[in-house]
Every structure is written in structure tokens, then in C-alpha cells.
Amino acid sequence: MCHNQKMMRVAIISFFASLACLISYAVIGSSVAPDGRLVEPFYLIPLAWLFLLNGIAFAAISRLMRFRR
Secondary structure (H helix, E strand, O other), rough: HHHHHHHHHHHHHHHHHHHHHHHHHHOOOOOOOOOOOOEOOHHHHHHHHHHHHHHHHHHHHHHHHHOOO
């Protein structure tokens, strides 16, 4: 398998991971605990952004390497 194909595969997996984080955040939802604290899976939002930016970077690098040849 070519190096560009591996990088595109990582990019696609990152995009799907980002989408999975956003869907998980929506499905889990948020609630208010009996003591008044907000309970929500906030960590999924920055994680989704991280996966999205990672996917964009790998896709861009893969495309640039393809056009350099």
C-alpha cells in the first residue's frame, strides 16, 4: 500500500472518529444532578475538533504529496 493511501486512510478514520464524538455527545446529552451540578460529556467536544483538524491535516498533506510527484 502506498504512503499516500495510508495517510488518506488515517484522515478518513479521523473524520469518522470526529463524527462519532459529536453523535455520542448528542446521544448522551446533559442533565442536572440532584446537588445542582451540570453533568455532561464536555470532553467529547474538543476531542471531536481535534480529530477533525487531524483529518484535515492528513488529507491536505496526502494531497500535497500526491501532486509533488
